[in-house]
Amino acid sequence: LTSLFPDSLQTVQVAVPGPFQGPLSYLSKTVIPIGCRVEVPLGNRTVVGIVVDHENPDDIDPKKLKPVSRQLDERPLLSIDILSIAQWMSRYYLHEFSSAYLLALPALLRKGEVPAASVETRVKLTLEGKAIDPAQLKRSPKQQALLDILQRADQLSMEQIRQLGFTSAHLKSLETKRLCEREEVEQLGEIKPTGDKLETSLTLNSEQQAALDRLTQDIFTPFLLEGVTGSGKTEVYLQAIEACLRKGKRALVLVPEIGLTPQTIQRFQRRFKDPLVALHSGMTDKQRQQAWYQASLGQASVVIGTRSAVLTPIPDLGLIVIDEEHDVSFKQQDTLRYQARDVALKRAQQANIPIVLGSATPSLETLHNALIGRFGHLLLPNRAAGAQMPLVETVDMRKQQNRNGLSERLLLRTHDHLRDGNQALLFLNRRGFAPSWFCDQCGWIADCVYCDANLTHHRHSNTNICHHCGHREKPAHSCPSCGHSPLQAMGTGTERAEELLADLFPDIPVIRFDRDAASTRKKFEAQLEKTQADGPAIIVGTQMLAKGHHFERVTLVGIWDIDTGLFSADLRAKERMGQLLTQVSGRSGRGERRGEVLIQTYYPENPIFTPLLNHDYRTFAVKLLDERKKAGLPPFGFVAVIRSDSAFADRAENLLRSMASYLLSLKTVRVLGPIPALLSRRAGKNRYMLIVQAEKRSALHEAVVPLHSHYPRQEKQVSWHIDIDPAELS
Ligand SMILES: [Zn+2]
Ligand SMILES: [Zn+2]
Secondary structure, X not given: OHHHXXXXXXXXXXXXXXXXXXXXXXEXXXXXXXXXXXXXXXXXXXXXXXXXXXXXXXXXXXHHOOEOOEEOOOOOOOOHHHHHHHHHHHHHHOOOHHHHHHHOOOHHHHOOOOOOOOEEEEEEEOHHHHHOOHHHHOOOHHHHHHHHHHHHHOEEEHHHHHHOOOOHHHHHHHHHOXXXXXXXXXXXXXXXXXXXXXXXXXXXXXXXXXXXXXXXXXOOEEEEEEEOOOOOHHHHHHHHHHHHHHOOOEEEEEOOHHHOOHHHHHHHHOOOOOOEEEEOOOXXXXXXXXXXXXXXXXXXXXXXXXXXXXXXXXXXXXXXXXXXXXXHHHEOOOOOOOEHHHHHHHHHHHHOOEEEEEEOOOOHHHHHHHHOOOOEEEEEOOOHHHOOOOEEEEEEHHHOOEEOOEEHHHHHHHHHHHHOOOEEEEEOOOOOOEOEEEOOOOOOEOEOXXXXXXXXXXXXXXXXXXXXXXXXXXXXXXXXXXXXXXXXXXXXXXXXXXXXXXXXXXXXXXXXXXXXXXXXXXHHHHHHHHOOOOOOEEEEEOHHHHOOOOOOOEEEEEEOOOHHHHHOOOOOHHHHHHXXXXXXXXXXXXXXXXXXXXXXXXOOOOOOHHHHHOOOHHHHHHHHHHHHHHHOOOOOOEEEEEEEEEOOHHHHHHHHHHHHHHHHHHOOOEEEEEEEEEEEEXXXXXXXXXXXXXXXXXXXXXHHOOHHHHOOOEEOOEEEEEEEOOOOOO
C-alpha cells in the first residue's frame, strides 16, 4: 500500500484514547516502530497514542488520513509480547480498544513524558568500615546492625536501608564515624549477577521441597500451590525465584492490593541481592514511572506489584508468581474489567514459562483447573515449622449474653489470651460506629437519599455516611416518622467495637484496621507497625485483616459478626465467605502457641461452617463446585453481566430488555433478566443487570460482541457496560 504514495508516506495504526473499537490510521514520513508512542491529531485535540501496526485496512482511503504530529520514542516502549497481550485483553474484555494498551503504560508516559530512570544514592563502606568489628558499636545496637548488614551486602540503596528499618540518623552516625559514605549512581547499568544474599533460605520441609522441585521448569506450566495458612508458601516462591534468577532470568510477583507493604517488599529484598522494583498505588506517578522503566530495561531482576503490574514489560521473564490468587483485588471492577490472574496465565503461556498461583483458599476456577489436571497441583497440607492449626468453634449467640454483639464466651477467651501476653484479633465486617441510626419506638432507620441502602453512623465525626455513594449528613435528633427522641445507634461497627474494647480493657492497646483508620497506605502501615510492639494487644477490623498479613503473636481470632453474609444473593457470596473465614481464622496461632478461633453466629447449624471447623476448605469448595456444575455457572460455563444505570428506572430496564430479546433470538446463550441490581439504586442512579450464560466461551463472545455496535454506550441518559467473567453477580 505504501508504494501508492509518491512521497513515500507510510501508514501507521495508532491506539488512541477514546471510545474506539480498533486503532485509527495516520500517515507518517518515516517508519515508526511498533510499540512507540506518537502524538496524533484527534478532532481538534492532540493526543498521545501507541503505534500498534503498520498496515492500513483496505477500506480506508489513505488520501483522507492525517499525519502523525510527532514521534515520541526512538525505540519501542512496549515490547511485542506486551502489545499482543494488550490486544488479547481488548478483544476479550470488550472495552475501548486503546484501554489495554494504555493500561500497560504508567500515567506519566500515557501523558507523553520522556521516560527516565532514577539516580539512586547508594551507601558503601569506607576502608575503616570494612575493617572494623561491628561488636565495637555494641552500645548502639541499631548502628551495629546496620554496619553488620553493610559488611555482608557490600552496598545498599537508601531505600533498602529505610526498608530494613533504619533511619537516616543511624546512617548519619556511621558516616560521622567515617565508616561509610554515599555515592550517586545512575540506574542505567547492566544487570548485576546474583550475588550473596542478606538472609539465607530456610530449610524446606519435604512438601515444600517437592513443590519447589516441580516449579523449576522452563516451559509453560500453570501450578496451583494450595497450602494451608502458615504453611510457608512464600518460602517456596522465594526459592523458585532464586532458581529462576540463577538461570539469568527475571521474575514477576503479583500480590493483592493491600498486601504489598514494606514488610512484604522487605522480605523479598532481604533474600535477593539483585535489584528489585515495586509497583503499587502507594507510589507517586514519578516513582511508578521510574520503577516501570527500570523493569522494562531489564534493570530489575524481580518486579513485585499489584494488579496492573501484570503488563509490565520484563525482558527474559522466567517465572510469574501470584500470591493469594483468590483475592478479589486482582479483578478490576471498572472501565477495563480484567482479571489480572487470567491475563498473567495468558502471559505465561505466551512466554512459555511456569506460573504459580498460590492460596490457602483457591478460587473455584483455579481449584477446578487443578482438580481436572489442567494445572499442576502442589499441596502444602501442614503448617511450616510444625505449628498446629487453630482450634475452631462456633459460639451460639442465641444462648449467650452479649454486649453490643460481643458474647460472654468471646469476651472471656479474649481476657485469657491477653492475660497470657498474647494478641487477640477480632473481625467485624462493618466499619463505622454502628450500621444504622434508628428509632426504637417505630423502627425508622436513616437511609441514603441517593441509594437503596442504610446510612452508617460514625460517632467520631457525628455523621451518618452512605458507604455506597459517600453521601454524608448530620444524624437527626428526633424521628422523622413518629417524632420520638432521642434516636440511637443500632448494631456494631469497627468504631463502636474499638470503643467498647477500650472500655473493657483499659490498659490494652486497641489497633483498628478499616477503611477509616487505615484510609491510606501510610496509615495502614503505621497500624501494622503497632501490631509488632511487645505485649498484649487487641486488633480489630474488617476484611483488610484477611489479606495474608502475618500477625506473629495473635493466638485468638474472634469472628464478631458474619451472619449478614450468609444470606447474600450474589453467586460468589458463599465462596467469598468460606475464603474470608478460613483466611481470618488462619491469622491465629502462627507462632509457638496453638491458636483458637471463635465464630459468633445465630445460625451455628448452617452447613457452611461444618467443613471450616475442620480446616477443610477443600470439601467446602468441592461442594460449591458441585452446585456450580448443576447451574452451569463458572467454571462449568461462562458468564457475562451487562449492567445499565440511569436516573430513570424504566430507561435502564428497557435498554436491557431490548438487549435480552436480541440475545435470546440468537438461541446460543441463556439470558436472565433484566433484574434490579443487588443495590438497586446508587448515587441517584437506578441499576439493572442482565446475566448472559453460555456453555462455551466463544458462544458467549459471539453473542455479546455485536452489542457495542447496536447500542451506544451512553445514550438517552442510560449508560451500560459488559463485565466478562464478573467477580460479582450483583
Ligand atoms: Zn448513597
Ligand atoms: Zn420513630
